[in-house]
């Protein structure tokens with residue numbers, strides 16, 4: 001194949017046309033792609049033409065390795081299809097594999113992604129971090145940065161010119177990567193789209209562990225999932241529904257539209273102890289779903305969020321309106337077999353491998369067994385998440401790992417001002433895995449630290465969009481679908497900053513709710529026909545205005 005590439009280059013050098021060389025365009029495309037394997041300053045293991053399943057078009061697929069264990073790949077549209085832009089595609093969860101962005105390749109983006117320096121098939125969850133600082137550094141920030149460097153080099157070689165613009169797009173872990181790039185590598189991108197950012201990485205994992213500890217305490221005495229028919233299986237989430245309805249009763253109408261969405265949860269107050277008093281279990285069981293004192297305590301804990309014994313807030317509590325997502329992460333019940341993978345992904349092994357400077361021990365065999373006696377001696381001592389102490393959070397024992405994984409620095413002078421970068425941040429208000437109020441706090445800190453408190457100046461560089469009723473990176477009862485990249489591209493390349501972004505909610509292919517998401521701190525207010533706010537027919541973007 002090398003000879004084909006060389007032959008192509010030689011003929012190209014002679015200035016011969018396709019017809020004169022006798023080579024087909026397919027031959028030339030293939031040779032140009034495969035020729036990338038000759039690059040000497042990257043370790044490439046593959047370079048071949050691949051078909052994009054989205055539109056059946058050919059593109060150049062490249063795979064490579066960055067020492068010691070980062071695997072990356074590049075999806076390079078054929079030169080005639082390239083839109084001149086580079087995109088680093090963000091990861092999710094703990095990653096550990098190569099992610100494709102075929103839809104962006106179909107739009108002409110040259111895209112790269114890595115495995116973040118570990119293989120999830122071999123080292124699942126957080127276990128890659130067991131006594132492996134290099135893997136943690138690669139995961140924390142190094143893999144994305146070096147993949148971007150490799151991607152830009154491949155672009156220069158393949159298209160024989162630099163990209164016109166560089167972008168980052170990602171949510172969750174990807175959102176953290178976007179924040180990390182803005183803070184640590186201000187020259188990597190012209191624009192960053194960061195959703196539901198896991199930027200406060202240690203804080204949110206500490207909160208995930210603590211939330212579970214509160215729910216699992218005393219053999220699940222405060223669990224909100226209950227056994228409705230005394231058959232020993234926790235089958236009912238009726239209490240979660242009752243709780244959610246109570247919250248809606250207090251908060252839904254505050255935004256002017258009775259639509260079962262809480263657009264401004266921070267302006268609503270809900271006190272479980274008082275507001276659920278009528279749903280407390282009576283002395284004589286009535287058969288209706290009702291709350292015990294222990295369950296009220298769990299609810300209050302989840303809304304309050306973890307504090308250490310000095311009263312320092314480790315991470316914000318759950319936002320009002322997010323209750324229906326609690327079972328997905330924190331409440332063991334029949335539907336998630338007493339411990340969904342997400343629940344265990346968040347808390348099951350983080351404290352074993354990714355919090356302490358010196359790892360305390362491997363995860364226990366069954367993380368759902370809270371009565372398991374850990375083996376604390378021998379070659380592989382164990383550590384149980386149920387034993388983790390929230391007071392360790394500010395003790396200094398996690399400071400090294402915070403410095404590797406966290407992207408909490410609100411000083412974005414280098415990226416936003418020196419490099420004129422643009423940033424779009426978005427977050428669903430019913431996201432209960434990563435809490436939007438933490439992102440709001442970061443954005444306000446950004447205004448203070450980078451823009452001296454001038455929110456209008458901040459909006460020239462970075463904007464936050466909150467999505468009412470949207471869960472973690474999508475889903476939920478509210479409008480949750482929109483293009484996360486095109487508003488950013490329009491801002492970077494045409495100077496058009498998005499005042500609002502239209503998001504839709506689709507059921508069975510039909511749009512049944514639509515709303516402009518507003519640049520924070522504005523919110524979408526109903527301006528349609530008088531008295532029509534509660535009619536779903538009127539939930540269309542044109543009936544709302546950002547105010």
Ligand SMILES: [Ca+2]
Pocket residue numbers: 091095096097098099113114115116
């Ligand atoms: Ca990946």
Ligand SMILES: [Ca+2]
Pocket residue numbers: 129130131132136352353354355356357359
């Ligand atoms: Ca470790």
Ligand SMILES: [Ca+2]
Pocket residue numbers: 226227228229230231232233234235236
């Ligand atoms: Ca049952």
Ligand SMILES: [Ca+2]
Pocket residue numbers: 251252253254255256257258259260261262263
């Ligand atoms: Ca509402």
